[in-house]
Each structure stands twice: as C-alpha cells, then as structure tokens.
Amino acid sequence: MKKTWIEFATISLLWTTLALVHNSEAATTFSGAIVGTDQAQRTITFQTIDGQTWALAVSDSTLLKQEQVAKGDWVRIEVDVSGEITKITKIFEPPSSVRTDPIP
Numbered sequence: 001m002k003k004t005w006i007e008f009a010t011i012s013l014l015w016t017t018l019a020l021v022h023n024s025e026a027a028t029t030f031s032g033a034i035v036g037t038d039q040a041q042r043t044i045t046f047q048t049i050d051g052q053t054w055a056l057a058v059s060d061s062t063l064l065k066q067e068q069v070a071k072g073d074w075v076r077i078e079v080d081v082s083g084e085i086t087k088i089t090k091i092f093e094p095p096s097s098v099r100t101d102p103i104p
Contacts, residue, residue, distance in 0.1 A: 027079060027087070028078070028079050029077070029078050030046070030048055031048075031049055031091065032046055032074070032077075033046070033047050033072060033073065033075070034046060034047075034069050034071055034075055036071055037070070037071070041057075043057050044056055044058060044077075044088075046075075049094075056085050057083070057084045057085070058084060058085045059080065059084040063087070066088075067090060069090065073090055074090070074091045074092070074094055075088055075089060075091060076089045076091055
C-alpha cells in the first residue's frame, strides 16, 4: 500500500511539471496592423495597438501566402517563445483602444 501511494504521488508530480512546462511555452497573442512584409526575409513589420512597431520573423513562410496580408491590414498574431509569428488572423475592424494616427 505504501509503495502505491509513493508511485501515485510521483506520477502526479510529473504530470504537474509537464503541465507547467506546456503552459510556459504557449504563444502570446497581439492585435494591431501590418506596416509591411518582406517575403525574402520572411518578416512582418507589425504595429501594436499601443503604437509599438516590431519586425518579427514568421515561423513558416507559407503564413504570408496563406493569409495574404498587406500593409494596413488589421490582424491578430500569435508569437511563440522564440519571438516568431506562428499564426496570423485577419480581423476586419480595428481592435478597441487602437491608435487613430495613420500607419507610416
């Protein structure tokens, strides 16, 4: 009986550890506008709703072709822990709290 309890506790601890590692590797989502794309460099220049501008690599070059994003498009991007865009979703109206000045 004592051995079974230790085995159960060990398995529970391992599952908890795996769940924590999985959650820490989750993507972060940002909303904003496309400032530019560079097919050759596989990058998107993105302006967040609070005005920060980032040039980020895409994890897969087909993302740029699949979504057919262009300068001025409103999008939601998912960025992985390495800082690469893993998903792009076009949105058809600006997110709330968006800047009203034009994109350069």
